[in-house]
Amino acid sequence: MADQLSRVFAALADPTRRDMVARLTGADHTVGELAEPYDVSLQAVSKHLKVLEDAGLVSRTRDAQRRPVHLEAEVLDLMTAWIERYRRRAEERFARLDSVLAAMQDDAEGPTQQEGTAS
Amino acid sequence: MADQLSRVFAALADPTRRDMVARLTGADHTVGELAEPYDVSLQAVSKHLKVLEDAGLVSRTRDAQRRPVHLEAEVLDLMTAWIERYRRRAEERFARLDSVLAAMQDDAEGPTQQEGTAS
DNA sequence: GCGATTGTCAACCATCTGGTTGAACAAGGT
DNA sequence: ACCTTGTTCAACCAGATGGTTGACAATCGC
Numbered sequence: 001m002a003d004q005l006s007r008v009f010a011a012l013a014d015p016t017r018r019d020m021v022a023r024l025t026g027a028d029h030t031v032g033e034l035a036e037p038y039d040v041s042l043q044a045v046s047k048h049l050k051v052l053e054d055a056g057l058v059s060r061t062r063d064a065q066r067r068p069v070h071l072e073a074e075v076l077d078l079m080t081a082w083i084e085r086y087r088r089r090a091e092e093r094f095a096r097l098d099s100v101l102a103a104m105q106d107d108a109e110g111p112t113q114q115e116g117t118a119s
Numbered sequence: 120m121a122d123q124l125s126r127v128f129a130a131l132a133d134p135t136r137r138d139m140v141a142r143l144t145g146a147d148h149t150v151g152e153l154a155e156p157y158d159v160s161l162q163a164v165s166k167h168l169k170v171l172e173d174a175g176l177v178s179r180t181r182d183a184q185r186r187p188v189h190l191e192a193e194v195l196d197l198m199t200a201w202i203e204r205y206r207r208r209a210e211e212r213f214a215r216l217d218s219v220l221a222a223m224q225d226d227a228e229g230p231t232q233q234e235g236t237a238s
Numbered sequence: 239g240c241g242a243t244t245g246t247c248a249a250c251c252a253t254c255t256g257g258t259t260g261a262a263c264a265a266g267g268t
Numbered sequence: 269a270c271c272t273t274g275t276t277c278a279a280c281c282a283g284a285t286g287g288t289t290g291a292c293a294a295t296c297g298c
Contacts, residue, residue: 006132013129014256015122018201025208031275044257046276051255065265065274073209076202082137083195083202089144090192133286150245163287165246170285184244184295239298246293254285262277268270 004056008079011055016040017048021057024071031067123175127198130174135159136167140176143190150186 012018020034035045049069052058056075060067131137139153154164168188171177175194179186 003134005137006134009128010132013125013132015125016256018124022205022208025205025212027212032273040256041258042275043259043277047256050276062264065272067275071209073206073213076206076209080199080202080206083199086141086144087192087195087199089141090190090195093144093146094192129285135286151243159286160288161245162247162289166286169246181294186245241296241298243296244294246291248291249289251288252286255283256281257283258279258281260278262275264275265273267272 004075005078005082007051007055008057008075011051011057012079014048014051017052020048020052021071024058024069025073028068028070031069034069123194124197124201126170126174127176127194130170130176131198133167133170136171139167139171139188140190143177143188144192147187147189150188153188 012021016038019037023029023034031042031046031049034049035042038045049058049060053060057072059070059072061070062068131140135157138156142148142153150161150165150168153168154161157164168177168179172179176191178189178191180189
């Protein structure tokens with residue numbers, strides 16, 4: 001799982017990590033603050049943060065003993081770019097398909113009405 | 120990893136699966152067709168498809184021995200919804216932060232210019 | 239019916255993941 | 269100097285993941 005896009009998707013595949021990201025949109029938080037709502041050890045939270053950091057989703061600075069965690073929201077654009085690109089393609093294809101189906105519908109209805117027009 | 124959102128993110132965390140999704144935006148494909156570009160066994164591809172199917176990203180029907188794979192692009196909206204929601208929140212926060220910083224900048228510059236105005 | 243084609247199921251394996259606990263490190267308060 | 273607070277590192281464990289191979293199911297063409 002080398003590339004960043006994979007790491008970002010994988011990072012957000014975990015509900016706890018998604019919740020952390022959600023909370024970080026409001027304000028920066030220390031590891032302890034982030035850990036508080038979850039029923040897991042601080043070390044587990046620290047690991048989650050490492051995953052988010054490796055994905056480029058958060059950064060950590062230093063403030064005395066504390067390590068405030070900061071959301072790097074631009075990385076989310078990576079994902080939206082990918083998703084939207086292919087969603088759009090799929091939509092276009094379905095639109096084409098719909099028009100083909102509409103045309104077939106016309107073919108099925110048309111001939112009975114204009115039977116003598118061809119050749 | 121129970122919920123669908125997690126499954127969708129996890130499904131797209133794999134480059135091979137992302138590539139499959141990308142190719143499926145163009146047209147439906149059989150398992151064999153999908154497997155062709157990758158240097159892995161057909162069984163491995165079949166497993167990948169199961170992951171995508173469990174995430175609701177593709178569906179498979181039956182056509183003789185073949186099992187055409189069809190992209191269900193609407194599921195992508197689930198992700199965009201999540202991402203955009205929090206990206207927007209983060210943006211708003213940064214906007215507020217910027218205006219706070221601008222205000223602080225004003226405070227730092229203002230007083231030197233209007234030193235005698237207070238009390 | 240028989241063989242070829244297309245795909246899945248089952249068992250196995252190595253590696254990754256998310257959790258644990260216990261020890262260690264870093265910096266501030268006293 | 270020492271203790272407390274905040275966080276990470278290391279070792280370990282159970283379960284998931286992505287790959288393999290071998291057997292089997294389903295369906296067409298003959």
